Amino acid sequence: MNEGKLHFSIDRTTGVPPYLQIVEQAIEALHIGKIVLGDHLPSVSEVVRVAAINANTVMKAYRELEYAGIAKALQGVGTVIVGLPQGANPELFEAYRQRIESLLLQGRQDGLSWETLSHLANSTIRYSKAKEAVNDDNSY
Amino acid sequence: MTIATEGLSKRYGKSAALDSVTFSVPKGSISALVGKNGAGKSTLLHILAGLTRADSGKIQVDGSPPSQDPHWLSGVGFVDQVASMPSNLTPLGLSKVGRDLNSTWRQDKLLLRLDELEIPSGRRISKLSGGQKHAVAVLMALAKEPSVLLLDEPLASLDPITRRALLGIVLSYAYEKTAAILLSSHLVGDLERGCDHIVLLSNGTVLLSQTTEELLGSHFWAANSNENRTLIRRIFNSPSDYFIEMDAKLLVCSSNESLRYQLEARSAGLEEIVIARMTGKRVTAETTKASEA
Numbered sequence: 001m002n003e004g005k006l007h008f009s010i011d012r013t014t015g016v017p018p019y020l021q022i023v024e025q026a027i028e029a030l031h032i033g034k035i036v037l038g039d040h041l042p043s044v045s046e047v048v049r050v051a052a053i054n055a056n057t058v059m060k061a062y063r064e065l066e067y068a069g070i071a072k073a074l075q076g077v078g079t080v081i082v083g084l085p086q087g088a089n090p091e092l093f094e095a096y097r098q099r100i101e102s103l104l105l106q107g108r109q110d111g112l113s114w115e116t117l118s119h120l121a122n123s124t125i126r127y128s129k130a131k132e133a134v135n136d137d138n139s140y
Numbered sequence: 141m142t143i144a145t146e147g148l149s150k151r152y153g154k155s156a157a158l159d160s161v162t163f164s165v166p167k168g169s170i171s172a173l174v175g176k177n178g179a180g181k182s183t184l185l186h187i188l189a190g191l192t193r194a195d196s197g198k199i200q201v202d203g204s205p206p207s208q209d210p211h212w213l214s215g216v217g218f219v220d221q222v223a224s225m226p227s228n229l230t231p232l233g234l235s236k237v238g239r240d241l242n243s244t245w246r247q248d249k250l251l252l253r254l255d256e257l258e259i260p261s262g263r264r265i266s267k268l269s270g271g272q273k274h275a276v277a278v279l280m281a282l283a284k285e286p287s288v289l290l291l292d293e294p295l296a297s298l299d300p301i302t303r304r305a306l307l308g309i310v311l312s313y314a315y316e317k318t319a320a321i322l323l324s325s326h327l328v329g330d331l332e333r334g335c336d337h338i339v340l341l342s343n344g345t346v347l348l349s350q351t352t353e354e355l356l357g358s359h360f361w362a363a364n365s366n367e368n369r370t371l372i373r374r375i376f377n378s379p380s381d382y383f384i385e386m387d388a389k390l391l392v393c394s395s396n397e398s399l400r401y402q403l404e405a406r407s408a409g410l411e412e413i414v415i416a417r418m419t420g421k422r423v424t425a426e427t428t429k430a431s432e433a
Contacts, residue, residue, distance in 0.1 A: 010333065051333075052334055
């Protein structure tokens, strides 16, 4: 059992509804293994106090996570993680994170700026996605 | 309903400060009382707190009309704009006085909250900044564990970080105790994510009293064109439907889902809705008929 590892931060400037930001942050935390099965989500009261948002918003987010089979509210215990989001594989995620990190650090040693690396990463992702889409079309 | 008024009116000399104000908010709700300066927000809060008498109308706060009865007073917290407190005492000293007067006083929680806001509990109130004084006044009102908390511009004098921290404390208190909070502000601003109910006052009358969910669900933006205005007029199906012209845009209020698609509507924010209602003129089915007649 684990508590206090997850802190939701609500960005008021994006158009994303606050409850959805909480859902997305919880799912992301599960993807990267920041929280695991059996962990507690912070109590509604704590999220309300830290993020200064309405309790209904937090409860709506936690209900969404329940519908998705990810969390379960247990009487007197709190909201517990009971399932992983689809495709979540924290070990694999961590392995890739380390490989990407070492590649980025190598790039820095070779004199590339963070901006250049970020640009390169994004354009490579776009290029690879496009190539994958073309290959998929050709296979029909 | 934890707070309810019906036909509440108050005059100062010849001018009406409040004119037949009717609204209610349920237990556990966080209500933003918004409106321009002079709209009647402070007068309404003073009446609800039992500090000013209304000329006419019915009022219920925490189960009974406002009074000087100690039992009623212990259930209702009020902090006015000035947040006056004995300045030669420290927050801790003031808390000891509060503890002697209120059986429900929670000094333990008060000290934790002061700590969270980084306000020294042992410093004289006269030595605190204006914002800190105001925060202390709000925390004192919370310490007696009221079921209704009335706050007049509680956040105005605070820096953004303290503002958010204090709002967080008030909101989590309301959630834990199912207490009703009514707090006034010029604009929705900081309260946008915190409140679940909006009461909009203008010139002493209630323009809006609705849940934020209802407001956000029924209002949307569309382009201000002849075509759109005609389309909306044709589709008006309930007396509560309306639109307001705001320069190049129309703020539309309608429960008609298909109208949203036809108008390629964009959702409206709470602050936008409140500003449009404060400044613009509503066009309803009734006003449309009147102009055609």
